[in-house]
Amino acid sequence: MKMITLLLGMLSPLSFVSAAQPDPGHTANVQAVRQTVQQTPDRFTAFDTMNGVSLNDTKQEVLAHKGKPLKVTPDPFTGCSAYVYQDAAVVLCDGIVDYVHVGAAAGKMQINGSWIPLSKYRVADALGQPQFRAEDGDVYLRGHHAVKVYTDPETGRLAGVDFFDQASE
Template sequence: MMLQTMLIMLALTSPFSVQPTAEPAAMWQGNQSVELAVKKSAPTQILPIEQQNEFKTVNDISLQDTKSEVLSKKGYPEQTKEDLILGSREYIYDDVTIGIIDGTVSYIQVKKDATYLKVNDVYMELTPRSIKHTLGEPDFIAEDGDVYIKGHQAVKVYLDENQHLKQVEFFDEASF
């Protein structure tokens, strides 16, 4: 008897049971269309660099990035070497050299043959003219290039004697 009761219960609860199932009445009442609701956010506006208070990133690397953040963003470098003068470990990539001191980025050198220069999410060509057009007039002109300062960070555009680009460096102003 117990076995028969279990078989009947199994048959009634089985997904293969042919008994009709009750459907909620509310499911079939009213309009059956489905609409997707999407909240649109206001587009983020990037201010021109001359209106920004600080340099935050160069080519997506900041001076607050740690070694692990650099490796996460850029991958493993082609080469590393010790800079005995600055006391940094340089991570050398095809487009940039990143100096790390005590586990944190100290400077970023963008090589002249890099594809682009990106400062605070603003792209520009790696030419003195494009950089000056985008960053504005330099805060001061050194013998070896133009220096732009925002907040406590500086971007220096190194130029040779013919005013051709040698490299661009991003660093904390206290270090120069």
């Protein structure tokens, strides 16, 4: 009978034998795995929208979602235009969203319909470990889309967030 139990234990990582006799080292491993899971939340396996705007949206779709902007600022060098709203600036190039910027003054951002307060710690808690750290902030990647969280070098506080297609950068 012990031989059968041993074989079952080797074949099944979640065997009743290990559950019945917990190993002290196993508890430490479970805690490490839980911390890793908490650092990489699965609710953001993709970045689809920021503040209700997709990177695939056209000018007409942005206007339908967000309404009339507070102002439109054209860039004569790139031919792009920033549609400035109270909660975000949506930059359109050739009639398609190029990127979305949310300034720290907005106080919060919305990713895939979930609101996140704009503080370094709340964003890091929501998005997990960044894939890249730069002098001016952290970059989070999900597929071809990226979110960059800019940090003020003097205060260390969150300065703003950009949502963009990493292939275009």
